Every structure is written in structure tokens, then in C-alpha cells.
Amino acid sequence: MFDHLISKAQLGRFYSRLNSLGFAEIRPYAKGTTSLIFTAKLDEKNVIIKLQRPDSPRQNFAREAKIIKALEPFDVTPSLVAYGSFEGLEYLIREFAEGEIIFYADLEKRHLFEIAEKTALLDRLGLDHGQIQGGKHIIIGERVYLIDFEKANWRKPKNLTSAMAMIFLNDNYISRRVREKFGIERDFLEEMRGELRVYKRTGKPSGILALLSRL
Template sequence: MEYRNSQLFKLLDYPRGDTSSGRKLFEEISKLGLKELSFVSKGYRGVVFKGNWNGIPVAVKVPRSDSKKKNVVEKECEILKYLDEKLNEKNPAPKPYFCGNRFIVMEWIEGLPFKEAFKRFGKEVVLKALESVYLLDETKVEHSEIKGEKHLIFDGRIRIIDFESAKFKDKPRNLLQFVGYHLLRSTELLNMLKIDKEKLLELLELYKENPSKVFPEIVSFLLKFRKKVDTLK
């Protein structure tokens, strides 16, 4: 147990690995009533742990000890709070439960990565992903890492995690990034969806100028091809 705690304290102060600093942060987190803290993953700016808070699984993010940017978790929490207030039950981002200056406690999202979900459930997953990234565009929040496979999680709808690089932007490019990296660059998906690539590119150009008007057209375009594929089954 002592060895396991020591490893946990080092991870709480990753990558410096100062057990004394990690222990102090652990004590702060524990004061909230969080239990069963365990390491999950490391990012460019933060480290994520899973915990139990009054019987509810939660994600706990702390900044890396070598992060050169100040207020990393505060900025992410500001965006998470904003999305929660603006989108309510439609919000694809994790719900924030506690925001401190040294860590965030937020909703734990369990599900399948986008590509795996697509292989298992098909075209509906693409449409659900489009809805989620469009919601971010509507609220003027750019995730910045939509191209990352691990950031899109399917749990009945597409959830989007890891907002540490997110920012407010007048013309966010979440939908454009999603389509560019997950559809246009994936021969597998394009072939399975039977999509007219040139027409999709035309719609994306129009979307840049008028997202709210063109988004329904993109959905209708993909639905048309989905139905065409279904009739061939």
C-alpha cells in the first residue's frame, strides 16, 4: 500500500515526480471526499485520474508539473462551465463538478472511441459526431484537438473530452476538423458511407461562411447517402 501511494503521489506531480508535492495535492483532493484515486492518462498539459465521489465515478485532472502555461485547469474549467450552462443536456463535454486552482473534478465519460463505435454501430455514429462538433461551433468554443481519436467517445451519443487546449473563437473549426480528419482522410469511412467527396468539399466551403444555414444541408447530404447504402444491404 505504501509503495502504491508513493507511485500515485509521483504521478500527481508528473513528470517531476516530487512525492511531497504529490502528497499535498492528494490531501487536497481527499478533503472533498474523493476516494479510490487511480491514474488514467497523461496529456501535454494535464494528468487525468479516475476517482469515486459519493458513489459516482469522476475524472480528476491536475496540471503537469512542467507545464509552462499558467492557470491551465482554471481555463479548462471556465470553458466546461460555459458549455454546461449554454448547452445543458445537449452538452457533449464533461460536466464540471468542482473547479479549483490545482485540479478539476468532472463527469467520468465511459464509452467507445469514435472509430471503434463506427465499426460496431455504423453511420449513425458519424451523424451523432457531427451534431456534437456543431454544438461546439455554435457556442464559439474551439476544441483544437478534434482530430485526436481519443477525444471522441460514443456512449449513445458522441461525447467530447479533454478541453485543456480549447479556446473561445469567433469562427471555430470543430466541424471542419472532424470532417477533414475523420472522414476525408479516411478511405475506409468514405467507401463505407459511399460519399460524393467533391460535393462534401463544396458544402464545407459554404459552411465556413454560414454554419447555421449549411449544417442541415450537410446532415441531409449524409442522410441521403446513408439511405442509399441501406437499400443496397
């Protein structure tokens, strides 16, 4: 999977480093624009390992690691396991978020509440995820997790408004499925637009949560 991005020799050395740290069952998982992604086990815990791509000059994992640590008390994203550097390449290891990305998940009402509550929490903290609207960074399982804070920063946030727009207001695969499942009609969408305007003005998500409770 990664043969054209990293040499077998360097990959072998990286695996050896991980083995020395106690990680086992290391497997290639996916590739991003700036990272190579692996799964592994640490004791009985499933983890995700992100290694900076050798062809990427961007080094964002140190900041992402700090953000994940800052969020640990709030159960928004899986906990950080390790951050380090290997032959000049950053790597970040976190616990695996069990579930499916929102694009494929069968959303229940409790998931919608949890998405709203956790994105509103990020807003209150002043942390903007930056990629909520794409849908690939919300994991739905027994609990909801937001993942991949590589592009996040402490700036004016718009997490809740982005999430509600993606799930309800925009015309996409996710919103069409949600509208069909919950029988959502135009009146609900207009009320959601109104409550989002109130939220932008006041920072209070109570109107949005009350609207979700009617589904």
C-alpha cells in the first residue's frame, strides 16, 4: 500500500521502533495527504498510528498531540498514546475510535444529540476543528468521536454550525439519509436555520437541542 511513498527498509525500521515500544500487529490502514496510517495493538488496546509522509514537508503532529491532550478531560476524541519523531518524520499514536464514519453510519437520535453537544463544547473551548463539514472526521459507534485535529486551531470556531449544516441543511448523501429516516420536512429545516442564527449570536445551543429532541 505504501511502497511508492516509503522504502521497505525505512518502513521495517519504523516497525522495529514500534515493536520496541510495545506495539504489535502493526498493519497499513490508509494514506492521507500528509500521513501514512497504521493500526496496531498495545496490550489489548487498538490504536491508530499516523506517520508523516516522507514526501510531505508539513509537520503538524506536535500541535495535534497538544490539542488531543487538552481535550482528554472532555471525551471528545480518543486519547493520545504517544507522540515522537522517527528519522526526521513525526508520528502520532492515539486510541482507535471504534465505529463508522458518519457517511456510512446509521444515525440514531442519541448520535445527533452527542454530535451537537460535542461540537458545541469545542466551540465553547474556542477550538475550531476545521474539517467538520467533510464528514470523514465524525465517528459513530457506541459513542461519538471527533478525530483528526491536524488542521484544528484555537480560532473563531464554527463546529456546531458546520455539523448541523452538513447533517440537515446542505444537500448531500448524509442529509438526504437523515431527512428520510426522521421524516424531516421544510418547516424543521427553517427552524434549524433560525436556531443556528440564534446560536451564532448568543453561543447558547439550547434551541438546537430542543429542536433535535422533537425528532
